[in-house]
Amino acid sequence: MxxxxxxxxxxxxxxxxxxxxxxxxxxxxxxxxxxxxxxxxxxxxxxxxxxxxxxxxxxxxxxxxxxxxxxxxxxxxxxxxxxxxxxxxxxxxxxxxxxxxxxxxxxxxxxxxxxxxxxxxxxxxxxxxxxxxxxxxxxxxxxxxxxxxxxxxxxxxxxxxxxxxxxxxxxxxxxxxxxxxxxxxxxxxxxxxxxxxxxxxxxxxxxxxxxxxxxxxxxxxxxxxxxxxxxxxxxxxxxxxxxxAEQEKSERLLLNIFPEAIAHRLKQEQRTIAENFADVTVLFADIVGFTELSARISPTDVVELLNQIFSAFDRLADRHGLEKIKTIGDAYMVVGGLPMPSEDHAEAIAEMALDMLEEMTCLSTKIGEALSTSRPQHYTIRIGINTGPVVAGVIGTKKFIYDLWGDTVNIASRMESQGIAGCIQVTGATYERLRHKYQFQERGTIQVKGKGEMKSFLLKGRHQDDSP
Structure with a gap:
């Protein structure tokens, strides 16, 4: 023309x-x-x-x-x-x-x-x-x-x-x-x-x-x-x-590392990102017996196993509107209530925890068959949950990471490490938020480093009226 x-x-x-x-x-x-x-x-x-x-x-x-x-x-x-x-x-x-x-x-x-x-x-x-x-x-x-x-x-x-x-x-x-x-x-x-x-x-x-x-x-x-x-x-x-094309690729990579709101602020060249959140719920999960298992299988199988489990957890986090923070070895950390505050963060974390146990039951058989281990292996996790204030921010100069700090995080980690395989252990703070909607079993007191004795509870499931 x-x-x-x-x-x-x-x-x-x-x-x-x-x-x-x-x-x-x-x-x-x-x-x-x-x-x-x-x-x-x-x-x-x-x-x-x-x-x-x-x-x-x-x-x-x-x-x-x-x-x-x-x-x-x-x-x-x-x-x-x-x-x-x-x-x-x-x-x-x-x-x-x-x-x-x-x-x-x-x-x-x-x-x-x-x-x-x-x-x-x-x-x-x-x-x-x-x-x-x-x-x-x-x-x-x-x-x-x-x-x-x-x-x-x-x-x-x-x-x-x-x-x-x-x-x-x-x-x-x-x-x-x-x-x-x-x-x-x-x-x-x-x-x-x-x-x-x-x-x-x-x-x-x-x-x-x-x-x-x-x-x-x-x-x-x-x-x-x-x-x-x-x-x-x-x-x-x-x-x-x-x-x-490069901008779209960078955008995808950035969103894989940071929450969307944090990624947007980084793109605006905000140098320091550190915030106080008065009320969030933190979950830690750890694969029981993974260290021993990883010594018996090839490095490729180790990575494949973790990828299957953590990919399933990522999908659950997206489903419940939660923010994955990081993985450390075979441990998985997720939080509710930030970077966008929400009223139902404790409920969302509880739902994800229950779904994680169900997911591990389904994955256990599939993973065992795929890895062709010499004897049947049941894979399960320990989960610890706590509710309270945290500080969140971006650290690092080359390999950035969005992380959380504070007693709330430390206690959630202790709830997991001193928990029971296949169970969800929560603190009294989380229990008070959820006791009217979920079934709990009082476990008693546990010794928490730096805090002394703390009462803990095991989340068993939803009340019948609140079952999805």
């Missing part, structure tokens, strides 16, 4: 100028990055420092213009691609009418579009709008189109017009940016010439190399052609696709 042919014709006609502009741009970048000026010289020569800052501002304006061209797009991305797509759909719809008048209006609109896209002259903008309006009136009055075809034609024409308006708006922004770095380029050239004259005695060769930048001002019109021809847009569009 108009855009494709206009773009190809323009690039073909200006290939030599485009290559020259790209070469000048490369020289500029090489001089900026090549360390031609020592740090000591930069500090001792204020004029040179001012020049470097000027070039950096110029480079920034150039990048902003390229970003706008990326939005404008080329090929199968950007506004230009949307324009071509709707133009094609409109063409196919109008052909169904077999109306020569409509096709003439359509071709006139295409001709005006191509003329504008070829040279981006502002005086052609009104002609584009008028051609669109003539075709719209023709569609409205065409007896050859039924109601459905008219609706489709209007839809494609409206989308086409919207794309045209976006292109014209982007062109205006690009022209503004180009005007800005035209002025900056003039300042760069003036500054370069001044520096060269001042340094003539010190290094004629350096002057000769640096003076190349004085041609930047004359090259700006050529650089404009590069931007509007779509060459840079094509490169930028490819970069956009690659960047988007």
């Amino acid at each position: 108009g855009f494709s042919s206009a773009s190809q014709d323009y690039v073909q006609a200006h290939r030599e100028q485009i290559d020259k502009a790209l070469d000048i741009s490369s020289q500029l970048q090489e001089l900026l990055n090549g360390g031609k000026v020592s740090d000591a010289l930069r500090r001792s020569n204020p004029e040179l420092v001012a020049y470097v800052e000027l070039v950096e501002r110029y480079a920034s304006s150039f990048k902003e213009a390229v970003a706008l061209v990326g939005t404008l797009g080329i090929d199968d991305v950007g506004v230009l691609a949307r324009l071509e797509q709707n133009s094609r759909l409109l063409h196919d719809t109008l052909q169904l009418s077999a109306s020569s008048e409509l096709m003439i209006s359509y071709r006139e609109m295409q001709s005006v579009e191509k003329e504008y896209l070829s040279n981006r002259q502002e005086d052609k903008i009104q002609a584009v709008y008028e051609a669109v309006e003539r075709l719209r009136q023709g569609i409205q009055q065409a007896p050859q189109l039924n109601a459905t075809q008219k609706a489709a034609a209007w839809e494609y024409l409206n989308a086409y017009e919207l794309a045209i308006r976006e292109i014209i708006n982007l062109d205006a922004q690009i022209r503004s940016k180009i005007s800005t770095f035209d002025e900056q380029a003039a300042s760069v050239s003036t500054k370069v010439i001044g520096l060269a004259n001042a340094d003539v005695q010190r290094s004629r060769l350096e002057i000769a190399r640096t003076s190349t930048l004085a041609t930047v001002l004359q090259a700006m019109t050529v650089l404009t052609a590069v931007l509007l021809s779509g060459v840079i847009a094509n490169i930028f569009a490819t970069a956009l696709k690659n960047l988007q």
